[in-house]
Amino acid sequence: MAKPRKEVKQLTAKNKATGDGVIHNKVNQAGELTVGVIGNPNSGKTTLFNSYTGTRLKVANWPGVTVEKKQGAFKYHNHVYKLVDLPGIYSLTPYSIEEKISRQFILSDDVDVIVDIADASNLERSLYLTLQLIEIGKPVVLALNMMDIVEERGMEIDLHRLHEVLGIPVIPVSARKKTGLDVLMHVVSHHQEIKSKSNHVVVYSDLIEDKITKVTERLREDNPDIYNPRFYAIKLLENDTEIMENCPVDVSGIVDKSYETEIINQKYDFIERLVEEVLLNIQEKAQFTDKLDSVLTHRIWGIPIFFGIMGLVFFLTFTLGDGIKGILEGWLESLSIWTAGGLSTLNAGPILTSLIADGIIAGVGTILTFLPNIAILFLALAFLEDSGYMARVTYVMNGVMNKIGLSGRAFIPMLLGFGCTVPAIMATRTLENERDRRKTILITPFMSCSAKIPVYVLLSGMFFGNYATLAALSMYIIGLVAGLFTAFVATKIENKADQLKASDVKPEVNQLLIELPEYKSPNVYSVLLYVWENVKAYLSKAGTIIFLACVVLWFILSFGTTGYVEDMSQSFGAIIGRFLVPILEPAGLGFWQIGVSLIAGLAAKEVVVSSMGIMFGIINIDSALGLSAMHQTLGAMGFGALNAYSMMIFVLFYTPCVAALAITAQELKSAKWTTFVFMFQLVFAWLASVLVYQIVSLFI
Amino acid sequence: MRKDNMMTLKSVGNGKAYIVEKSLLKQPVKRRLEAMGLIEGTMIHKINEALDGSIICIVKGTRLAIGKELAERIFVRPMSASDIRHRRHRKRCRGMGPRDGSGRGSGMNRKRGGVGQAKKRGEAIDSEK
Structure with missing residues (x-):
């Protein structure tokens, strides 16, 4: 369905963002690479997808435009990338039908690399999903979209520190202006090798960490070759119904109630401190939107x-x-x-x-x-x-x-x-x-x-x-x-x-x-x-x-x-x-x-x-x-x-x-x-x- | 809905900042709101209320439109002086741990249960009083 984008010019930048200095060439043999594009609704996933694949999928400025999984392939440095555009989600716990599609796909074995598109002008909320994606344990690349808006507002993001704390590559892009796209795919091709060494970014409270350890041990006993026990343990502590059905393990005595709220709160605690550290010159923003809203959503004149x-x-x-x-x-x-x-x-x-x-x-x-x-x-x-x-x-x-x-x-x-x-x-x-x-x-x-x-x-x-x-x-x-x-x-x-x-x-x-x-x-x-x-x-x-x-x-x-x-x-x-x-x-x-x-x-x-x-x-x-x-x-x-x-x-x-x-x-x-x-x-x-x-x- | 000091997102006026105290919502909508950033202890600005009682508020830099019955079950309290102080304090202290540059998130994870992790934010505020 997609016509291959014309070959991108040779990149001079080395794989800086992964920070490990190793250049991986495995992609040569691997051939096709499946890249799942995920992120919050209205963060620009489809715009990015269109830029890469040359497709003209519909984009607009409201959450929920994309309700279907769409695939497109393109060639870059002689390798074929299969890009999958997914409906936006706020968290890995789905709420409506189109969100289930996204979660199922991200958790499936089909995905080699996850590209998480975050709205950089709305970093705090975007990082919540990022933390969840890291916990899955698959290679994740964080693409900070709308960096142009961040700069317009005079804000700055300490990308190096963000990468350091999250342990994943962080690439600034602008899907609309098509900047940073080459670097992003370059990083994706190298990053696929790195089975996230650090899916342990958020450390929860002692109580929860103890429980995670106990559940993990039980998971390992029952299921020695389980892919990422920590992720499943956290989901079990959250009483996630789908995971509980697919991963039947006896957690009685450990999971006495749902720890979901605690886990969410602690993730946000982590994010708040992270954002305070990496986001500089925070501006009071969006006066324009407030002014327009005071008319368009007026309690009497709105209708x-x-x-x-x-x-x-x-x-x-x-x-x-x-x-x-x-x-x-x-x-x-x-x-x-x-x-x-x-x-x-x-x-x-x-x-x-x-x-x-x-x-x-x-x-x-x-x-x-x-x-x-x-x-x-x-x-x-x-x-x-x-x-x-x-x-x-x-x-x-x-x-x-x-x-x-x-x-x-x-x-x-x-x-x-x-x-x-x-x-x-x-x-x-x-x-x-x-x-x-x-x-x-x-x-x-x-x-x-x-x-x-x-x-x-x-x-x-x-x-x-x-x-x-x-x-x-x-x-x-x-x-x-x-x-x-x-x-x-x-x-x-x-x-x-x-x-x-x-x-x-x-x-x-x-x-x-x-x-x-x-x-x-x-x-x-x-x-x-x-x-x-x-x-x-x-x-x-x-x-x-x-x-x-x-x-x-x-x-x-x-x-x-x-x-x-x-x-x-x-x-x-x-x-x-x-x-x-x-x-x-x-x-x-x-x-x-x-x-x-x-x-x-x-x-x-x-x-x-x-x-x-x-x-x-x-x-x-x-x-x-x-x-x-x-x-x-x-x-x-x-x-x-x-x-x-x-x-x-x-x-x-x-x-x-x-x-x-x-x-x-x-x-x-x-x-x-x-x-x-x-x-x-x-x-x-x-x-x-x-x-x-x-x-x-x-x-x- | 008003009970002692308890105010809901529905009952408060527009324009001021509040702190989310508690939400008495059922799943899955509670989870959804939490994923959107509306969690206990977070700052919330109510900016609009429609005739039917649904509201618009700003949470963590995002505008959310929330129906009346949901707004009635989200309890808030006014920002106190200590909240404001606390926020400033936070900014000065930068609770993230040392910038040792030893890679992959270690700076933040070295100490288990570092600042603000074992404690809930509410307790931290109390201790400042």
Whole structure:
């Protein structure tokens, strides 16, 4: 998956940081070296990983962006390094799903060297994990990231003393500015030889040290070739359930209670003294963040400001995007004229001409004109994510989210859902509670994803004139309210079920607990990268799934039981669509064309728009000419503004695309729940659109 | 929640520094907070409280957003003069042991249970009074 980075220039610096003066050449024979990149959340692991491997994994400024283990290989001095990027963790005792992944991998035999990325501007907290990693007994290299920020603040870190006390190499790096990266890999390649001689950095109180010694002896008796008894002894004293299961040793008489708190406190004691010694010129910092927070997380203005920001995001998406869209429409127009001319001079048959002009250009081309809207949306989302505001939203929205039985933390997936449902559902891994995850996965598709934008733009532009933007924006509000309401009802049902099972269980709301990173001005490179990656995904979707869906659609709409048909109402598509007419009738969507386009929308939501382009034989349906032509056709069918709004509602709620469905199945790990989610969204969409259509029909 | 001198992170006002006295939280959230640096005896600044009662505080240089029910179970006491003195004292004394440069952490580990290791910080404060 990763392209090898071009060979780094020859290093002149010797292996100073390990301090032992021995140059190891074993790596020559070893060949591949697996390096696990670990550290606190939001400390820059993925940025570092990207720098080495040339990959473009997503980075942003909130804790929990990476929820999956990602591997990449690169060559350095003729050796292959397998780098593994892991989700961030605060300690080796996991809390949520993505953290379990990290711990399992770090403790496995697959890792040759651990690179611990510490946020140097936040040394005290970062070193807590470092101490735990050293205790594992594997080779650890400490990479002090964000050294540029430390220097900007005028602070200094005594790297030599830090190395001396910890007994591991300490390398200053800046993943963003790509400094220190060569030295880091150089040290890694040499350091793999050193089986940490000194996993004994923290000396605990006499009481605990005695117990560690006793447990270690018992471990050795039972298990003579145990890799690192001290680590296991400490974990057993902490009553770590996983270790206790995997390492069954009788510790009765020694471990009379959990010594976890004592062990944590003594580690922090050690760190406090260490930091006092190595960190010089400590500055009162982050006044900027405090000032900004006093506005953005204000107890009263916090929520209005958030909705104001989101309103602005979508307003820009719809209005600003439309301007640029005009240019693309012009290009599409000339392309279709040029193609039609080209095809006739080539004497292409009518079927081929139809496939290209009516199928591909009408279907795929239309989708491409929405690119500006999509790009602007992702640009805005990238700003939110990279500035540090994302994590604040969980705090601001916590009150609302608690009322519906979720923690404010669940709002991050929902917010990501405005971009794309697939990564949003992945992001639910940071929720530690299984029920919270399920509820969040259920409601995240209600947040209108970027693929629904073409549908909203098309339908609202056609029927709502000056109020088009308003009609489109209303979809976001309706989706959010419906999502919150659904979670509220689900929580009520869960609580009822709990009470039936045991009367003494009282409903427990998961409490908010999240680190708020400091604000920073968004990094131009990572913002543009984020936008580009999403635009690229959109383009490749247009070239693959949407293209394929258009070809299939063209086929079923051009052929019927009698072969190639001129009249679409005789085609296979019409036959299929007519099955749905009675079901969609109460929602004002009882037209076979609508039925077909809604089915096609399961492949990807944009296909709803493509299919209408194909069905109504209009090359570019969102050009002014195309719009009015289609408006007339639809109007003649009896499809008016209310029908259009009802269709927007249906598209908003109904089952997301196949990709989202696949990720739902993967994350829920249950066929039963996946089927439920699928059915629920379908039924919900139908009920909502019927409700809107029927109620509004009463008044007009 | 207020009991004698006992104040919780929820009940105290914004802007001042406090010392974490005790947390009555259950696992695994207690462990999580401890891993994030919120341990007994640590200094904590509360800087914000939302309408729903969740708070923002700074612990060991990190901002944490903490829900209301968690904040209600974290007990704090005000910074006393001795805390401040103690911190200064700490800085002067540099409890890390000799800078003998003999490599790999030995400086810090030579004495088992050196300054502040056998003693809990709370006791050290008392002895200064």
